[in-house]
Amino acid sequence: MTTSSTDNTVPQSLTGKRILITGAAKRIGKAMATYFAARGARVLLHYGGSRQEAEQVAAACAWEGQPAPLLQADLSQVSEVMRLFAAVRALGEPLDCLVNNAARFTRIPAWEVTEADWDHIHSVNLKAVFFCCQQAALIMRDQATGGRIVNISSLGGLRPWAEHAHYCASKAGVIHMTRALAKAFAPNITVNSIAPGVIPFEEREEPRILAGIQMTPAGRAGSGQDIAEAAEWLFTNRGFVTGQTIALDGGLNLV
Ligand SMILES: NC(=O)c1ccc[n+]([C@@H]2O[C@H](COP(=O)([O-])OP(=O)(O)OC[C@H]3O[C@@H](n4cnc5c(N)ncnc54)[C@H](OP(=O)(O)O)[C@@H]3O)[C@@H](O)[C@H]2O)c1
Numbered sequence: 144m145t146t147s148s149t150d151n152t153v154p155q156s157l158t159g160k161r162i163l164i165t166g167a168a169k170r171i172g173k174a175m176a177t178y179f180a181a182r183g184a185r186v187l188l189h190y191g192g193s194r195q196e197a198e199q200v201a202a203a204c205a206w207e208g209q210p211a212p213l214l215q216a217d218l219s220q221v222s223e224v225m226r227l228f229a230a231v232r233a234l235g236e237p238l239d240c241l242v243n244n245a246a247r248f249t250r251i252p253a254w255e256v257t258e259a260d261w262d263h264i265h266s267v268n269l270k271a272v273f274f275c276c277q278q279a280a281l282i283m284r285d286q287a288t289g290g291r292i293v294n295i296s297s298l299g300g301l302r303p304w305a306e307h308a309h310y311c312a313s314k315a316g317v318i319h320m321t322r323a324l325a326k327a328f329a330p331n332i333t334v335n336s337i338a339p340g341v342i343p344f345e346e347r348e349e350p351r352i353l354a355g356i357q358m359t360p361a362g363r364a365g366s367g368q369d370i371a372e373a374a375e376w377l378f379t380n381r382g383f384v385t386g387q388t389i390a391l392d393g394g395l396n397l398v
Pocket residue numbers: 165166167168169170171172189190191192193194216217218219243244245246247248267295296297298299338339340341342343
C-alpha cells in the first residue's frame with residue numbers, strides 16, 4: 144500500500160507548510176497569503192508587475208523574522224513559469240501546496256474577440272495554470288508528504304457569461320483540467336479547484352457588482368477570507384477529496 148500525505152489519519156494544520164501563491168500582491172491572492180501566514184504557513188509570493196504591493200505583502204507575511212520570499216514572473220510565457228519554479232527549487236525547501244490564483248479578465252463581445260484577445264486570456268488563465276501544476280507536481284512527487292494544489296477557477300467556468308465567452312472557456316478549462324490532473328498526479332498529490340462568485344475589492348460599488356450581490360442567495364459578496372478558508376481546508380483535510388471544484392459563490396451558481 145502506498146504511504147503518502149493522502150493517508151493521514153489526523154487532520155493537519157497550516158503551520159510550517161510551504162505554500163506558493165501566484166498573483167499574491169493584491170486582492171484574493173494577498174488575502175490568502177496573509178491568512179495562511181497568520182496560521183503559521185511559510186508563504187512564497189509570486190507577483191507579475193506589482194512589486195511594491197508584493198513587498199508589502201511579503202513584510203506582512205514574515206517568517207522567522209524574514210519577509211516572505213518574492214518571486215517575479217510573467218506567467219503568459221512558459222519560459223517564465225520554468226524560471227519561477229527554478230527559483231522555487233533554489234530556495235531548497237519543500238513545496239507543500241500551490242495556489243494558482245493569477246489570472247486575467249476581459250469583457251469583449253464574442254463577435255469581436257481576436258486571436259490576440261483569446262491568447263491574452265488563455266496564456267495566463269489556462270496554459271500557465273497547467274505548467275505551474277506540472278512544475279509543482281514534479282517537486283511534490285519526490286516528497287514523502289506529497290503535495291496539494293488548488294486552482295482558482297471562476298463561476299464563469301460553470302455558468303455562461305455572454306460578454307466573457309473567451310474567459311469562461313479558460314476557466315471551464317481549468318475546472319476540467321483539474322479533474323484530469325487529479326488522476327494524473329494521484330495518489331500523493333491532490334488537485335482541486337475553487338470557483339469564486341462575486342468577490343469585489345475596489346469595484347465594490349459598481350452597478351454590475353451590486354446587481355451580482357443582489358442575485359446571490361447568501362445575500363452578500365464573498366471575501367478573500369472566504370476563498371482562503373476553503374483553500375485551507377483543501378490543504379489540511381485528510382486528502383480524500385481530489386479533482387473537485389467548490390463553488391465559493393454564496394449559491395449564485397444555483398440561480
Ligand atoms: N474577484 C472576483 O470576483 C473573482 C471572481 C471569479 C474568479 N476570480 C478568480 O480569482 C483569482 C483572483 O482574482 P482577483 O480578482 O484577486 O484577481 P486579479 O486582481 O484580477 O489578478 C490577480 C493577479 O494576477 C496576476 N497576473 C495577471 N496576469 C499575469 C501575468 N501575465 N503574469 C503574472 N501575474 C499575472 C497579477 O499580478 P501583478 O499585479 O503582480 O501583475 C494580479 O495581481 C483569479 O484567478 C480570478 O479569475 C475572481
